[in-house]
Amino acid sequence: MTDTRNPVEDLAADYDIFDPDYVTDPIPAWAELRGQCPIAHTERWGGSWLPTRYDDVQALAKMVPELSSANPGPIVVDVPEEFRRPEREGYNGASPISADPPEQTWTRRALLPHFTPRAIAPQREFTKVLCNELIDGLIENGGCDGAVDYAQQIPPRVIAHKLGVSGDMVDDFIEWVRGVLELGLTRPELRVKYGDIIRDFFAAEVIDRRQNPRDDLITALCQTEVDGELLPDEVVIGMCNLQLVAGIDTTWSSIGSALWHFSTHEDDRRRMADADDDLWDTAIEELLRFYSPVTMARTVMEPVEIGGVCLGVGDKVLMNFPGANHDPEVFDYPDTVILDRQRNRHIAFGAGIHRCAGSNLARMEMEVSLRTWFERIPEFTLTDPGAVTWAGGQVRGPRTLPLAFG
Secondary structure, three states, X not given: OOOOOOOOOOHHHHOOOOOHHHHHOOHHHHHHHHHHOOEEEEOHHHOEEEEOOHHHHHHHXXXXXXEEOOOOOOOOOOOOHHHOOHHHOOHHHHOOOOOOXXXXXXXXXXXHHHHOHHHHHHHHHHHHHHHHHHHHOOHHHOEEEHHHHHHHHHHHHHHHHHHOOOHHHHHHHHHHHHHHXXXXXXXXXXXXXXXHHHHHHHHHHHHHHHHOOOOOHHHHHHOOEEOOEEOOHHHHHHHHHHHHHHHOHHHHHHHHHHHHXXXXXXXXXXXXXXXXXXXXXXXXXXXXXXXXXXXXXXXXXXXXXXXXXXXXXXXXEEEOHHHHOOOOOOOOXXXXXXXXXXXXXXXXXXXXXXXXXXXXXXXXXXXHHHHHHHHXXXXXXXXXXXXXXXXXXXXXXXXXXEEEEO
């Protein structure tokens, strides 16, 4: 892993996914690359390719077995060899997102029934009550940090509730997830440290559920059979790991980005204050498109030629779903939020066999959190644009967001 920290002078040959300008606003970079070099390359952070066109990203996401999610995994920066734990990669890592077929197929089939609209219905009322309780603690203050005090608090509690673990773990979950997917991207020792903490925690939970079943997701996974056999403990641990690393900061980033948008776009904010169900439906999809938080990664297993470039075995390819969702060949006025956009084939949740298994839950959390906010706090503004900070790399979203109510 190399951190040059030299200024980026040529995006097409030397982009940096951690460059502050790119993290704060990557849209100009995508537009520039799309026009001159639609699939860019860099040697930074171990080297990678960055596609920017919708069709290319779609095609790459569906290339199996040419591209692998299991070897070494879907994180945008690999850990150095000395830090790797092969026994905790592949379908034992965070299935099904960290697996290739055939393991990806049966692990996804085992997980999906727990994230259908019917399966997540009990979480809706929990989320509604939670959001109101959070706002109760904020509203008299006349303002808050919309990222830290609201957006960041919702997904960890929803995930904890679904898993059946104590809500007291929320602060730990936030620290662990940031350690893996934010701070740990450029500091591999942190990624390994927090990855081990997460797995050790869920290993103990799985042992407990085998002995003391409950009405929760961990128990349900422990009782799930594939071809007549119970899921192995390591696979269940990996699936629980997935709930944290794929279901927490991704969703809080989407909620936070939406609050940032409405705090800086008065017309859109006022429109949503009186929105009907139809407008809420299209607005949620448009916010997911415009502020898509997640970039995944694949490793080339077989030579691939696409978009005029040749991808070699061992190369890393970034699944730039956010950039694809701003392609003017697919979306009219792609760099404008159109709350009632009717034609919206966004791929914020990915594409192909690795499309997000938890998209129903994420949509529900985003809808309930924003609708509840607007019911209670229809008027709010950003108090200090210079104080807003963004995280990027794997998951992009605001991490500080000072808001004033009224």
